[in-house]
Amino acid sequence: MRYLVYIGEVLIFPGLLFTAVIGLVTSWIDRKVTARVQMRVGPPFLQPFYDVIKYMVKETCVPAGASKFVFLAAPVCGLAAATVASTILWRVNIWPEKAFVGDLIVVLYLLTIPAIAVVLGSFASANPIASIGGSREMKLILSYELPFILACLVPVVKTGSIELGRILAQPAAAASPSGIVALIVAILCMQAKLTLVPFDMPEAETELTGGAYVEYSGPPLGIFKLTRAMMLFTMPVFLITVLWGGIPLTGGAVQILLGVVKYVVLIVITVLVRNTAPRVRIDQAMRFFWGPVTLFGVIAIVLAFIEGI
Amino acid sequence: MSFTINALTKSLNVFHLSGSACNNCDIEILDVLTPRYDAERFGIVLVGSIRHADVLLLSGVFNKKSAVRLKRVYEDAPKPVVVIAIGNCACTGNMFTGSYNVTEPVSNYIPVDAFLPGCPPKPEAMISAVVKLIQKLKGK
Numbered sequence: 389m390r391y392l393v394y395i396g397e398v399l400i401f402p403g404l405l406f407t408a409v410i411g412l413v414t415s416w417i418d419r420k421v422t423a424r425v426q427m428r429v430g431p432p433f434l435q436p437f438y439d440v441i442k443y444m445v446k447e448t449c450v451p452a453g454a455s456k457f458v459f460l461a462a463p464v465c466g467l468a469a470a471t472v473a474s475t476i477l478w479r480v481n482i483w484p485e486k487a488f489v490g491d492l493i494v495v496l497y498l499l500t501i502p503a504i505a506v507v508l509g510s511f512a513s514a515n516p517i518a519s520i521g522g523s524r525e526m527k528l529i530l531s532y533e534l535p536f537i538l539a540c541l542v543p544v545v546k547t548g549s550i551e552l553g554r555i556l557a558q559p560a561a562a563a564s565p566s567g568i569v570a571l572i573v574a575i576l577c578m579q580a581k582l583t584l585v586p587f588d589m590p591e592a593e594t595e596l597t598g599g600a601y602v603e604y605s606g607p608p609l610g611i612f613k614l615t616r617a618m619m620l621f622t623m624p625v626f627l628i629t630v631l632w633g634g635i636p637l638t639g640g641a642v643q644i645l646l647g648v649v650k651y652v653v654l655i656v657i658t659v660l661v662r663n664t665a666p667r668v669r670i671d672q673a674m675r676f677f678w679g680p681v682t683l684f685g686v687i688a689i690v691l692a693f694i695e696g697i
Numbered sequence: 698m699s700f701t702i703n704a705l706t707k708s709l710n711v712f713h714l715s716g717s718a719c720n721n722c723d724i725e726i727l728d729v730l731t732p733r734y735d736a737e738r739f740g741i742v743l744v745g746s747i748r749h750a751d752v753l754l755l756s757g758v759f760n761k762k763s764a765v766r767l768k769r770v771y772e773d774a775p776k777p778v779v780v781i782a783i784g785n786c787a788c789t790g791n792m793f794t795g796s797y798n799v800t801e802p803v804s805n806y807i808p809v810d811a812f813l814p815g816c817p818p819k820p821e822a823m824i825s826a827v828v829k830l831i832q833k834l835k836g837k
Contacts, residue, residue: 419737428735435740438707442751445701447775449748597745605748605775 402478404471411617412436418620418659425663436617443610451514451603458512463604463611466505470618473498477625480552482637487553495552495626496540502615503529503581506590509612510600521599524670525590528580531677532587536577538685542570543630545692552629560633566691571631573685575654578623579661580673582616586665587673624654699835705751705777706831708740712750714770716803718757721817722784726754728820741827752779755809758786760798764806771807779830781811783823788812810834 397403415436423430450456473495480487503525510522543561547554561567580587591599601612628635628650635647668676715723729736730743744750747770759767771780782803785791793799803809810833813826 423735423737426732428732429738430735431737431740435708438704438740442704442708445704446751446777449773449775593745598749601749602746603748609749 397479398471398475402482403475404467406478407471407474407618407621408614411614411619411621412440414620414655415617417655418662421656421659422663425660440610440614443613444607446606446610448606448608449603453514454603455512455514458508459603460608462505462509462512463608463615465508466502466615467611467618469498469501469505470615470622474618474622474625477552477622477629480556481625481629481635484553484556487551487556489551491552492540492544492550492555492630496537499581499619499623499626500529500533502619503583505615506600506612509604509608510590510602513603515603517596517598518600518602521590521592521596521602524592525583525600527670527674528583528587528590531674532577532580532681535573535677535681535685536581538682538689539570539574539577540630542566542688542692545689546696555630556634556636560631561692562632564692564695566688566695567631569684569688569691571627573681573688574627574631575657576681577677578627578654579658580677581623582619582658584658584662586661586668588667589670589673592667620655620658624651624658627654701777702834705779706834709751709779709827710742710744710749711752711754712744712747712774713754713756714747714767716755716757716759716763716767716787718784718786722756722786725817725820726756726783726823729823734820734824736824739827747773748775750774750778752781754781754783755787755803756783758790758793758799759803759806760796762798764801767803767806779811779834780807780809781813781826781830782809783813784818785814785816788814791816 399405413436416431416433419435420430448460450459476491476495476498480491507522507525507529510518510525543555543558544550546561546564546566547558549555562571583590589599591601593599596602601609604612625635628647632650635651636643637647713723713726728734736742747753753771753774755767771778782788786793787803790799790802804812811826811830813822815822
């Protein structure tokens with residue numbers, strides 16, 4: 389019985405099904421707002437769902453010379469990691485006592501796997517364009533992980549715990565100066581983690597024609613798109629959970645509404661940045677993340693130590 | 698099959714293959730995607746890779762050399778895929794018929810689902826062609 393509940397949590401609520409539905413709705417909001425910014429009408433509400441269903445009925449092409457197993461396993465790994473990360477985050481938000489020691493570290497690792505899956509899949513597809521996309525994705529991971537982890541260390545310093553439940557029990561990190569700096573750093577890293585403009589060099593539709601995904605077709609491509617949509621939901625929730633007091637579903641209507649507002653604010657920032665900024669080069673992105681962003685991450689941690697004294 | 702076709706017609710990813718066209722048709726194709734017509738209302742988006750495509754848009758005359766590439770691109774496309782020939786050149790060969798390097802119209806190389814003549818066809822004509830094609834695919 390206990391295992392049935394676990395499986396239900398991973399597959400239905402708050403895991404795969406719930407995350408996929410909300411993620412696809414969020415990706416519709418992203419596309420609709422983008423269309424409105426460009427003075428277009430935009431796609432209908434169910435468009436992301438149609439897209440995913442369409443990918444599922446298309447043929448899967450495996451290019452000659454590709455490593456078949458890695459090519460087909462990579463999207464599934466990415467989807468699984470995004471699902472489990474979302475499940476752990478929501479379990480903590482709904483039942484804070486269900487957290488386990490070190491779940492912050494587990495989630496940090498799980499949130500990296502979808503990006504690594506893209507790297508593996510692109511290198512396995514034996515396509516030079518995909519290789520360029522994959523190498524850019526790899527450099528992007530190297531650049532944003534350091535400041536992202538620095539930002540996530542701020543609540544750890546403030547609460548002295550690597551357990552998400554304990555971090556949630558304390559006042560939100562974003563209520564202090566160090567938390568605000570950390571949140572800004574984390575939002576910048578989120579933009580890169582979601583590979584949205586200005587950090588969409590791995591995909592770079594105008595120069596790499598789809599980049600890392602260039603050889604993918606049918607269900608594997610659909611799984612990649614679904615993973616991206618789920619990450620668009622999971623990343624803001626992670627930021628809210630770690631730095632901004634979480635979304636307490638048991639805390640009454642006002643608390644839930646407040647959580648939704650936080651989520652909408654993060655999504656609006658992401659979409660507006662994506663629509664107003666041009667793409668930067670990969671070396672500019674690395675310099676940006678290893679320079680000023682890492683510096684601000686360190687400043688946030690020093691501030692957190694000073695506040696703790 | 699009808700479920701597949703339904704899913705396909707709700708979200709068409711278009712790959713545009715220009716066979717040394719004079720760019721008039723290409724410009725008109727891009728017009729369909731601009732805010733004035735906004736094909737994304739119907740889930741139609743332009744993609745950069747043939748592996749992502751559901752629709753293959755052909756413009757221009759495919760000569761002896763580019764026809765080989767045309768066949769390869771068609772074979773690379775994940776099925777089911779719909780082929781639309783845009784403009785007089787792709788439909789019939791236009792004024793290049795009988796030229797030393799043009800042998801046949803596009804439909805002799807790969808199966809074409811819709812022909813859209815015009816030099817170039819208007820964006821409205823393209824939208825109308827896609828609507829008719831969707832109805833034909835659904836068997837109406």
